[in-house]
Amino acid sequence: MWPVMIFAAGRGTRMRHLTSDRPKPMVPVAGRPLVDHALDLLVGAGATHVVVNVHHKPAPLLAHLEAERRLDIAISHERGQLLDTGGGLRHALGLLGGSPAVTLNADAVWSGPNPLAFLRDVGAPAPVGARLLLVPSAQAVGHLGAGDFFLGGDGRLTRRGQAARAPYVYTGLQVIDTALLAEVADDAFSLNVVWDRMLSLGTLEGCVYPGRWCDVGQPESLPLAEAMLADD
Numbered sequence: 001m002w003p004v005m006i007f008a009a010g011r012g013t014r015m016r017h018l019t020s021d022r023p024k025p026m027v028p029v030a031g032r033p034l035v036d037h038a039l040d041l042l043v044g045a046g047a048t049h050v051v052v053n054v055h056h057k058p059a060p061l062l063a064h065l066e067a068e069r070r071l072d073i074a075i076s077h078e079r080g081q082l083l084d085t086g087g088g089l090r091h092a093l094g095l096l097g098g099s100p101a102v103t104l105n106a107d108a109v110w111s112g113p114n115p116l117a118f119l120r121d122v123g124a125p126a127p128v129g130a131r132l133l134l135v136p137s138a139q140a141v142g143h144l145g146a147g148d149f150f151l152g153g154d155g156r157l158t159r160r161g162q163a164a165r166a167p168y169v170y171t172g173l174q175v176i177d178t179a180l181l182a183e184v185a186d187d188a189f190s191l192n193v194v195w196d197r198m199l200s201l202g203t204l205e206g207c208v209y210p211g212r213w214c215d216v217g218q219p220e221s222l223p224l225a226e227a228m229l230a231d232d
Helices: 013-019 034-044 059-066 084-091 115-121 178-183 191-201 221-231
Strands: 004-007 049-054 072-077 101-105 108-111 130-136 149-151 157-159 168-176 204-208 212-215
Touching: 004 034, 004 084, 034 049, 034 059, 034 101, 034 108, 034 115, 049 059, 059 072, 084 101, 084 178, 084 191, 101 115, 108 221, 115 130, 115 168, 130 149, 130 191, 149 168, 149 204, 157 191, 157 204, 178 191, 191 204, 212 221
Parallel strands: 004 049, 004 101, 049 072, 130 204
Antiparallel strands: 101 168, 108 212, 130 168, 149 157
């Protein structure tokens, strides 16, 4: 298994009152914190080490992770400025211990085969740029967007751009060659900056997850996530 990072440093503003005293990964879904659903996936895919970044009200999450015995967990502290996904990944590279790396959002739950194992086993062993795990829009539970990408027959991605809709939604799970992170001058930046460079090089790939995925980004998504898990 490649090195894995869980993005858990966001402020969780869309969760409103639910994140007034805790970070979003500690919001309960089906009786367990969101982050536990992500950790379960790692254990199920055979991962042994994970880096988790923290920023917003980190104390409850840090205490929870300290009690986790199934995985070796390293913490990437983002003090002061929040670094966004690209800056956060680059900040954590010394803890990850290798490239390519898997990145996973903490605010999602899944129904179907283990998505990390699926991403690991599909296609070539590792991408030259990045391989993003996608779901068809109809299988993106609780997601309000118009889709993110078009997927070509060769596995290459193109953005929705000016189209009204795109058929595939990015799930927040990818495997990425981290070399291009060094080209970005800013401390805080989105991985979209790196993906745009990969798009120009033809090295941004996608693969389609066969199950369902729920974006647990707002309070209204919680009952949808729990219903999806109950049907699994």
